Amino acid sequence: MHIDADTLRHLPQGLQTLIENANPPPPASTEPGAGVGRRTFLKVATASGFALGAFPAGALAQAAAQPADGLKPTQQPAAFVRIDRDGTVTVTVNRLDMGQGVQTGLPMALAEELDADWAKVRSVHGNANPAYVDPVMGLHLTGGSTAIKNSYTQYRELGARTRAMLVAAAAQQWGVGADALRTEAGQVVGPGGRKLGYGELAEAAMKLPVPQTVALKDPRQFRLIGHATGRLDARAKSSGGQSYGIDTRLPGMLTAVAARPPVFGGKVQSVDDSAAKAIRGVRAVLRVPIDRGGEAVVVVADGYWPAKQGRDALKVAWDTSAVGKVDTAAQLAQYRELARKPGALKYDADVSGLAAAPRKISAEYLFPYLAHTPMEPLNCTVRLTGEGAAARAELWLGSQAPGLDTMAAARVLGLPPQNIAIHVQMAGGGFGRRAIPTSDYVVEACGIAKAARAAGIDAPVRMVWSREDDVKGGYYRPMHLHRAEIGFDDQGKVLAWDHVIVGQSITKGSPFERFMIKNGVDATAVEGMKEPYPLPMRLSVHHPEVNVPVLWWRSVGSTHTAYVMETLIDEIARATKQDPVEYRLRLIGDKHPRHKAVLQLAVEKSGYGKRQLPAGRAWGVAVHESFSSVVAYVVEASVTDGVPKLHAVTAGVHCNLAVNPRSVQAQVEGGALMGLGMCLPGAAITLKDGVVELGNFNDYTVARLTDMPAIAVHIVPSAEAPTGMGEPGVPPLAPAFANAVARLTGKVPRELPFKLA
Template sequence: MERRTFLKLATASGFALGAFPAAVLAQDGAQGAAAAGGLKPTQQPAAFVKIDRDGTVTITVNRLDFGQGVQTGLPMILAEELDADWSKVRSTHGTADPAYADPVMGFHLTGGSSAIKNSYTQYRELGARTRAMLVAAAAQQWGVPADSLRTQAGHVIGPGGKKLGYGELADAAMKLPVPQQVVLKNPKDFRLIGHATGRIDAQAKSSGGQSYGIDTKLPGMLTAVVAHPPVFGSKIRSVDDDPAKAVKGVRAVLRVPSVHGGEVVAVLAEGYWAAKQGRDALKVEWDASAVGKVDSAQQLAQYRELSKKTGALAFDADVSKLGAAPRKISAEYVFPYLAHTPMEPLNCTVQLTGSGASARAELWLGTQAPGWEAAVASRILGVAPQNVRVNVQMAGGGFGRRATPACDYVTEACQIVKAAHAAGIDAPVRQIWSREDDVKGGYYRPMHVHRAEIGLDEQGQVLAWDHVIVGQSIAKGTAFEAFMMKKGVDSTAVEGMKEPYDLPMRLSVHHPELNAPVLWWRSVGSTHTAYVMETLIDEIAKAAKQDPVEYRLRQFGSKHPRHKAVLELAVAKSGYGKRKLAEGRAWGVAVHQSFNSVVAYVVEASVQEGKPKLHAVTAGVHCNLAVNPRSVEAQVQGGALMGLGMCLPGAAITFKDGAVEQSNFHDYNVARLPDMPAIAVHIVPSADAPTGMGEPGLPPLAPAFANAIAQLTGKPQRELPFKLA
């Protein structure tokens, strides 16, 4: 964008308002087109920093915040280099503009625990560029060299201690060139980064003042609730909508296509309750004759048979020593489908205005991939890409569900608006899923079966390990298939296997295709691979007659210093091996790396009245530099609770005759406050660039818990959720 155009678009009230055209998926990879001054949109302060007259600094985050804390973490990074007054820093979400694409991946995505990791240098440089422009403006005003000035707490300080606030300098600074090269702070001078900091949005959330996507309200807005078929991809044989239309407040009943190849029925009404009552009054006969019908019992039998055969090789090793091995471990693991069940149900508000070339579409939702959603809206609504705007809203959880390549609920919302306009209804539409819609009609963590055949020598050392994984591919059929699937193996299904242990393992995979939509679930493949690896490592240590901690440390040696550091930290802080546990309790240990961070857990557990109980958890964490230790602690606590939830009775999605059998929290169990153990989080100090933290706290919790239960019962837990009987 030319500077003259930018100046026309910027407002007089603040510094550098973003003024970029809306982006769509096709534009996500177009960041190579550098803006004025040779900088890409992702490097321009204009889209990220706004300074008001009173010195308030509003920083735009290029990710969705759905509980992981990036609306504090990323502003901390920028404000550090800006030398902002933290008490005056605010944050806001971005849009699908090119500026807010991930600077490493090249497209819009909140996922893979990448927000802080990928934008750490980006936001530091944005802060440093903004600071340099403010200093240059002050130098011009005072007629002194810029290098004679310094900054502190939102002010530029000059000779004799005179100072100018950033708000006083914003307009002048806005007119200056953006520097291409900047010098970043020495980490020893950090005042914000690395210090435990309360979240910017804490007060709003704790007082009920926080607004989420579901809270969107527009003049004349209608609410849509959708009737989904019980079997994915079913078509409509017949529909009687007269009872729905008779409900007070219902404006229309519309049939629209679904992303699964079938149809759905949408009820539009003046408010959610009227729409839901109308939906419930519909009489729909579904035709599922042309689609597959998943049955969990049959599926398990099929998976078990496949697991006995070698599949596509992820990596190879000589397993010829298995047959003659003096000692063997044979293990079968079963993991069910899991639902995401974020606390805020799925929702999307769409407003379509104008027609033809002047048509415009605006969306409001909490999305992990606004570029995808913009592309969907453009295609379905027939709106030019530059006329689509996606307003990213705060989301109440997601765990991967708000990053669906098929954009199912957004596609649904856009199809509803398209049909409504065709029927003469020009109102904006807010589509809301119920909890039952979410549990019965969503996307799921794939069901998996693992089979391991391990040969040991007389001392318990591994001679050969043959391992087979059976589970649906998440990447297949999506835009990610080209780089996530190699030689028939979905990398998300095998991540976390073998490493960091130097073991002679042959790993192969089967990816059956079933009519059950699957998607990444917090920590993706590590939800099951960490469990398998860390429980089997405990069994091998037992066979070798070694303490499970000592066995792991010997395996790490000098090759895996981060694993060694987190395990030793967790062990030392927990008192493992030194403190006597209460009667009926046992220790459990696990350590796992995911998303470039390593987490170790040492837990205390018992069995009470035939049920497993987790009492205490001590975590060791290595995420390199912890930008906000308080957020790291919160992510580990949340990940641990979610990992614990996988172990509890009822934590499974099952299918019968093609339909999901569960519908809400009464029959799909998640961990609750009474299940939460005492948890202490300890971070290994590091000055290296930060790694991911949104997901790594989840994977090692369940195996650590399982290892403790195995100590108590003498029986390994090879199925989730736990089955002690």
């Protein structure tokens, strides 16, 4: 793993130390040549065949030293490719798959250059080993829609290096030059049509040096990349056979359920656990430190049901005297007061033209806290073994940041990181909640396992959150308030735009603070503002301190900035009697060709302006860039008796090269439904006296199958390097829907979820 010195010095000291310890200076080379030596290229033999290996399962300190030729662990096939004797190719993926399809997309990139037989390709998750860091960021992280974007070339090169070694092994066996050979469908083909399968060559190939440089295919040669391909996990997931972190089962395993304080950071004042201990199957009741200085009472039992029954039987008195008690109504009043004055500046355009502008818009927007609510609630299984120097810990969970989670576990358990192994499991959703800088649920699970062992329990412990725990458990998308004052002329030219955003910072206090907060502005709060429109905007931000834990939520700042920008742009178009598509295209001009192309594609495919809509329906349009990809939506909506309904969605997508168009389509469909969910009544986390008022899907709304409109996804063709698609489908949906509603009702919905009454 490599992080440049400037980035390294901005990380927390503990993280700096761990990274430095994991990357000792490379030893002097003892062998000539450009390739990696055999010992560095790990030799792993299995019962069924020889592998183009895998690093030992473990943590950061288990990294192999970089050889003198400079190839990094992230560049060596040993960690990523295993080829069995029967030709099965298993690709290790350096990201968590939580439904976005990365366990198919990255293997496609590798298999393309390997010329593998796709029918024999499999994939598995990596772990906290340095080989599996994001090669651009240098951190173990699944987030920011970076998996394909940052590892596309990496995995292609891994495939090309592996292929070159297999070809070299075949050339040696046949006594011919490597340039006389070619590969196809998992075989090396020689003169006269002779063939050797990759499984036959793997043992010999693994003894050869790893080439430092390789030539990649011309995109015109692609057989897999760019072609709609079924996901490798589709059968398991559609048949119910897929295992997730919550499905972990170990011999003798116990289950833990925690009673957490009703107010974030609260502590236990007293507890009567007699009724809980009387429940059959309950093994122990423990007091355990948890996130934000709080304390929980934990019931450990033979299974989830007795553990939950035990928790329900607890009588706990909580001490919340030392923590802030947030009230949503009071918080809104505070935010409104802050929004009346400028905050820390992001853009500082001259807004003196506001006073004399012939037309004006004065708008306030409100966005609530949102919970992530993945279908698989948080869970983590911990097994502790050994004593003293022989003490070890193993964790099973769906982790978006196994490196950070390893460090957190090490801190709680008092173990060196190299004695901790994280087994990354498939996750049933995440949307950011499994990538927490505090590793809150990992810390909690390790604290429970440690306390259980101290109480004489020598067994693996699986900690499971209920849906109510998940909804009430914090780390929400922050509540935001926007205030905009806009002056423009009769042609729609914006003369001045004064804008204030109020909302908590999600990176303050995290490893990302030093390079994400500049001049008091958290970059995640303002991403998506202004661009692609040439606007004279003064933009400032207030980041109040609030006792509500917050985190990125799928598409992060764009969840609110896209809504504000695209509804205001549409409002200016309506006020000046201009077509909203033509108005946007005029503003975009030629400086943002991807925005222009994607909007035009969505318009063309939808029939906008050409097709007559049924009575009572209206068009809505929005376009937005996030995570280097651009998505435009053209929607059809109606409003009946004050209830808005989304009927049809046409999406235009520009993510450069779509590695797997089928996954892009799925991500946009899912993103659109999640964006629609933000609009539905009940889609808001509210607090009273510090207590979250919602608990389950009966009172916290998420979009359901019955809400799903007809949707068509169209991708702009491109051969440029791919950009991210896990999140960009979310932001433009809500504003496109709102713009249709505004055309029908004459009123712009200024608050999410929609309140039309």
